[in-house]
Amino acid sequence: MKEVIYRFGVETDWVEELAVNLGGFVRGNFIIVPDDILTGTYYTLQISENITVMLVDVIYHQDVLYKVRNIKNDFAGIYFNLTEGDLVHVMDDISRSVGRWNYNLAITDSQLDIDFVIKSGSKSYGISLFLKKHILREYLSKTGILDEVLNRVFDQKQNTLLHYAHMSSNSWHIINEFRKSTPGSISFNLLLSGLAYNLLADCLDNIMKREIMISKVLRTDLAMILNSQTSLIKKQEGIFPGITSLAAEANMSATKYKKLYKKITGQTPNAFFLNNKLELARDLLGSGQYTIRELAEKLNFTSTSHLSEQFKSYFGMSPKEYAASL
């Protein structure tokens, strides 16, 4: 497995380092990586003194373990991730598969060192924004988040900023439109800068709507919740184990577990479990190997109509319509 230690920052002095650690080199805005590790586009652009954006659109040909070791504390990262394939979180040397985690938006503090493995064969498409904390704070204060709350969130001694979420459909559309452009073309840097601002605008809108909650989290708590999610993923085809059992597994009271779970993931465990089930249902439906009735049975839905109902409310179309549209 290729191990890549790297750091980020708004200032782009880290780009060269990342290139070298990937066994490659920097050419203009591109990072050129040897073909046996990955193929595709690795591109960085500093947009202003406060914002830098990185585009990674690659296919991995080896397992790559990324180890983030930031040395600067002055920025936060916002990651939009459309990776298809298994992503494995590594924390305190324990790997946790978050393959079906389905979060594709992460906001993290530069202080938090999260390691992860990307499996060979994964198709990765990600937009990373690095922005100075003071500017993020400025944006957030405009949304009406109280100063007192912001003080706590940005208090480096206490905790770190971390949030995982689903990207909004609007962000997804913005990125999808952007994907039509050609890296290196004359208008590319303009489009990439435009993309960064549009995505930031959308993030801010969602924070306004409280669909993204900016909050802090303890490292140990994060590990617990990661564990808990991993176990939920393993039981994905079965019946929801219940809060009591999950809380016991995580060595917490049910109240604390529920609160923490929601704080970190923005969802209840039950919703996470159901949504993952539905995503799985969609994938299996896409494989064409199951009828809807068989799926309902396989995934432990109480009835076919229950599956259809949930599927429709989550995806906006019934499984039947989805299957027909394939």
Added chain:
Amino acid sequence: MATGKQISIPHDIAQGCSYFMEVMPGLMALVVDFTLQRSVELNQVVNAEDFYIAYYDLSDEIDIQKINHSKVNYHSKLGMIVVDATLKSSYTPSFKMYSFWLLIAKPLLQKYLLGSTGGPKMGQNNTIVFTSHMDSRTRLCILKLRTRNYNDPSFELSLRGTSLQVFAYLVERINENDLVLGKLSELDTAQIIKTQTYLMEQLLGAFPGIDFLAYMAGMSISKYKKLFKRIFKESPNSFFIREKLNLAQELLKSGNFNTINEVGNELGYLKPGYFAAIYKNQFGQLPGEVFVKNRL
């Protein structure tokens, strides 16, 4: 607005209904919106010689003006105009409900122009004149911005993003169409634009003739033909026919007519076969395929 070589962002008209922002050095965005409540102070004065103006108008591209209940006139216009700021007064943009503007410093745009060698084309004296129907990408972008609330904390970011996107699309179009014209006389360019605007207002009639247009522009016929073609990449006649057929398409879809013949007649095409043939030549389909019949 144009005071000598200085232009101030339209303060008088835009008072209380526009939003102005510097997107990045050399690029400024202006939104003129009559629904905007909050006033943004506009006292930016820039030297017109240093800027291009890109103007995007979202209102309907074809105005249908009713005169005396019976007679109808169509005033067609192009939703997207890019000119040297010094030439801006050649166009009289309608301050309709909503328009979007970019002010682009010449050195900035030059940086994004590819020469024939593929390298950036240098020199700041090149005239750019570009008028067109707005491409759908740009239109969608601006429409999306339009749905935003100016008081949202994210508005500034969104305007910044949109402006960069619109600028990028513009850069692509200018490079595709090779619109850098070298140095053109301001007066000549303004005169040519005047005749183009005139043509857009005369779409119901027959082509006024090169003689007339050249006379209108105050040039010899050969100079007029040459200049028109250099700026708009086609002859006055083919520009006129293309626009006429664009109007035809709008009218066919409008549902205001009982027969296709009526539309043809409205535009002065008296032979149905000929109308159908040139329409098909431009759009690849026959008028009958898009025609919406009057339901009344």
